[in-house]
Amino acid sequence: MKNKLKRAILLFVTAIIAFSCSQVFLTGRKQMLLIDQGQITSLSNQAYTDIMKESKLSTNSAHIKMVREVGNNITDAVGRYIKEKGSDRVLEGITWKFDVIESDQVNAFCLPNGNIVFYEGIMKLTNTPDLVAVVMGHEIAHALAKHGNERMSQEMLVGTVGQALSAYIGTENQKTQALFQLAFGVGSQLGVTLPYSRKHEYEADKLGLILMAMAGYDINVAPGFWERMSDGKAGTMEFFSTHPSDANRVKQIRAVLPEAAKYAPSKL
Numbered sequence: 001m002k003n004k005l006k007r008a009i010l011l012f013v014t015a016i017i018a019f020s021c022s023q024v025f026l027t028g029r030k031q032m033l034l035i036d037q038g039q040i041t042s043l044s045n046q047a048y049t050d051i052m053k054e055s056k057l058s059t060n061s062a063h064i065k066m067v068r069e070v071g072n073n074i075t076d077a078v079g080r081y082i083k084e085k086g087s088d089r090v091l092e093g094i095t096w097k098f099d100v101i102e103s104d105q106v107n108a109f110c111l112p113n114g115n116i117v118f119y120e121g122i123m124k125l126t127n128t129p130d131l132v133a134v135v136m137g138h139e140i141a142h143a144l145a146k147h148g149n150e151r152m153s154q155e156m157l158v159g160t161v162g163q164a165l166s167a168y169i170g171t172e173n174q175k176t177q178a179l180f181q182l183a184f185g186v187g188s189q190l191g192v193t194l195p196y197s198r199k200h201e202y203e204a205d206k207l208g209l210i211l212m213a214m215a216g217y218d219i220n221v222a223p224g225f226w227e228r229m230s231d232g233k234a235g236t237m238e239f240f241s242t243h244p245s246d247a248n249r250v251k252q253i254r255a256v257l258p259e260a261a262k263y264a265p266s267k268l
């Protein structure tokens, strides 16, 4: 028990040190990242394999082409930006891959390893490259901002407090795996099911707009897209259970448009 308590205190100290060390790409917000990126990547790879085993890839070649093109354009543009700024560490453990799954679910998600999946259902709402770029930019932003690691870290701290008082169960790997499940709710056929916090969603919106601007897409379609999503009907769609949209969210998106516009290729 004594050792466990020591361990908990040590974790807290580590957390505080890490908190002052990590900053989110572009937004500069300080964040606490306690989980090894390599572990997160291998858990993401496993989750991706599991999801794909249960899913059928889309055969709509026009949709696949559009999603891959937009994904490649945005990740190429941000890759060039990152290289220029010398902040390569942000891409550690990330290998971008873009898939479209045959499913009516109105959904899209990104795993922390850079696997981005669109469902056929959302393609009805993102029927132009600019609209695909709104969702794509947002999903890429979650990965670049390390929201998965941050969320697992927060869960770990809460768990550490609880576990210091009770028995410490499982190996390190099992614990990280459990944290991953907690943070993402990865399940067969469902993909990533748990919503990010409002703070993470707003940050992904802002960062996503910057990323789509970098790749030369029209950021002005974004408020309308989220507005359509925030009307009554959209509330029942899967994407909006993981990406809740409302008037405040749209307001924030409008407010950051001028800043995002500065990253357009002609402005850089």
Ligand SMILES: [Zn+2]
Pocket (backbone or CB within 6 Å): 138, 142, 196, 200, 201, 204, 242, 243
């Ligand atoms: Zn999101």
